[in-house]
Amino acid sequence: MSTEKTLRSGSNLEKILKSGQFAFTGELGPPRGSDVDEVREKAKFLKGNVDSVNITDNQTAMVRMSSWAASLIAIQEGLEPNYQMVCRDRNRLAMQADILGGSALGIRNMLCLSGDHQKFGDHPDAKGVFDIDSIQLIAMVRQMRDEGKFLSGGDLHGAPKMFIGAASNPFADPFEWRVHRLAKKIAAGADFIQTQCIYNMEKFREFIRLANEEGLTENVYILAGVTPMKSVGMAKYMKNKVPGMDVPDDIIKRLQGVEKNQVSQEGINIACEQIEEFKTMKGVHGVHLMAIEWEHKVPEIAAQAKVLPRPQPE
Amino acid sequence: MIVAKRKPFAEIKAMLKGYKKVLNVGCGTCVSVCLAGGEREVAILNTEIEMTRKLDGEPIEIQGHTIERQCDREYLAELDSLIEEGKFDALMSMACGVGIQFLAERYPLIPTFPAVDTTGLAVNQAVGWYEERCRSCSQCVLGMTGGICPVTMCAKGLYNGPCGGTNKGNCEISSEQPCAWFKIYERLKGQNRLDSIKMINVARGWNDQTPRNLVQPGYKRPENMNR
Numbered sequence: 001m002s003t004e005k006t007l008r009s010g011s012n013l014e015k016i017l018k019s020g021q022f023a024f025t026g027e028l029g030p031p032r033g034s035d036v037d038e039v040r041e042k043a044k045f046l047k048g049n050v051d052s053v054n055i056t057d058n059q060t061a062m063v064r065m066s067s068w069a070a071s072l073i074a075i076q077e078g079l080e081p082n083y084q085m086v087c088r089d090r091n092r093l094a095m096q097a098d099i100l101g102g103s104a105l106g107i108r109n110m111l112c113l114s115g116d117h118q119k120f121g122d123h124p125d126a127k128g129v130f131d132i133d134s135i136q137l138i139a140m141v142r143q144m145r146d147e148g149k150f151l152s153g154g155d156l157h158g159a160p161k162m163f164i165g166a167a168s169n170p171f172a173d174p175f176e177w178r179v180h181r182l183a184k185k186i187a188a189g190a191d192f193i194q195t196q197c198i199y200n201m202e203k204f205r206e207f208i209r210l211a212n213e214e215g216l217t218e219n220v221y222i223l224a225g226v227t228p229m230k231s232v233g234m235a236k237y238m239k240n241k242v243p244g245m246d247v248p249d250d251i252i253k254r255l256q257g258v259e260k261n262q263v264s265q266e267g268i269n270i271a272c273e274q275i276e277e278f279k280t281m282k283g284v285h286g287v288h289l290m291a292i293e294w295e296h297k298v299p300e301i302a303a304q305a306k307v308l309p310r311p312q313p314e
Numbered sequence: 315m316i317v318a319k320r321k322p323f324a325e326i327k328a329m330l331k332g333y334k335k336v337l338n339v340g341c342g343t344c345v346s347v348c349l350a351g352g353e354r355e356v357a358i359l360n361t362e363i364e365m366t367r368k369l370d371g372e373p374i375e376i377q378g379h380t381i382e383r384q385c386d387r388e389y390l391a392e393l394d395s396l397i398e399e400g401k402f403d404a405l406m407s408m409a410c411g412v413g414i415q416f417l418a419e420r421y422p423l424i425p426t427f428p429a430v431d432t433t434g435l436a437v438n439q440a441v442g443w444y445e446e447r448c449r450s451c452s453q454c455v456l457g458m459t460g461g462i463c464p465v466t467m468c469a470k471g472l473y474n475g476p477c478g479g480t481n482k483g484n485c486e487i488s489s490e491q492p493c494a495w496f497k498i499y500e501r502l503k504g505q506n507r508l509d510s511i512k513m514i515n516v517a518r519g520w521n522d523q524t525p526r527n528l529v530q531p532g533y534k535r536p537e538n539m540n541r
Binding site for chain 2: 087088092114115116117119120128130131132133134135136139140151167168169172173174177180181183184187188196243244
């Protein structure tokens, strides 16, 4: 796929990755309300600093402005959205309808996810849908795009042009299975992968080594997930409370080792050192920066990580 | 077996408000074994109801009777004379949801109330501890998954797991809930059968979205049967 130059969706992200340039994507969480200005305000900090912006879909199972609606606002603000879709909240009818609608209105990237369990959110007793799972969702979008067919096999008119993304968590166990799961997502039709936040570099290097060995990184673009730590408290919370997150003690010690007012800068320093390594790591094609509720820091982080200016494909 | 747990007493009491002569019907099969709705539980519940209603100044006459199986007409039939003679103004059932409905259907003129909440198809892990193992989805995948059901045991019912939330072998929802897909992986690895889950399990049609009827081969539905 890396060698294939035909564009599947024509998105900015796809063009950058296919031209062999190092991609840099960001994230924007829609507001817990209908305030458009909140989206516009966050978008300001991302514009020009990232190639595409993930618009989260009821992240952590909390109700927010729908991700397709926030994606459209992002487009109005001059950003390219990466429309996230989780399997938790919609069945196959609603998913396909939203994929068609999103495509019709200019959405060109999608990230297909299972979704956090509803138990974590603000409606813990909601019925989780999970009609299909994330791998089946990837396969469904690919079928709609490449074969012009609904999941049912029926013809659709006007195939949705989507660059298909998937997530990978190299740190959830069983570790040995993670590369096989990545292979399944590629086989299902994933064009690019965004990983879980990486803190344990040693484990990530091993994951990428295995993926390279299996030839997987020839067939998919991998964007390494980076989230700068804002505080020691955040690092401890990520380590102890967030399932599937691997935060080595070294990271916490390093943050504890600096003056209190320097902790967040140290978090950014760590992130930028990681990005520097990813730039030259075989099998890594870019970075996905998840600056959670820290969008205003993105310009500064992008500058320090020396990923600016962003390429402007034709 | 089918497992159930008794409803909160306040809910039971509220359902029976205003009724003065009630028959509480237990079931001698699954719900007896899981300590929810057998002869013993009927007797305990009836005593509680009698006592509170007496204290409330609204006495109730409540009888108990436990039959072998409430999901079988043959056994329900033994209630006919009891119910006819008893002139009950309400029935209560401590059977599973299936039994409760069959009882209600047999005596359509008498209000019938459930005293238990049916909670699934479960194994007996230890005395008093029942773990759900089957959602009766109509399409068994246990051959592929090493005998561990992802539809039931995975909180997201994933067909291609484990997801990124696996936490030291447990599910992201709780450190007390083993991750079904972690267990599937471990078991298949032990059997040298990981290939079974390396291929993509494609989206399936759900066969449980309309009321299901089962007629075994060689049998047919009786004609003109009153249901």
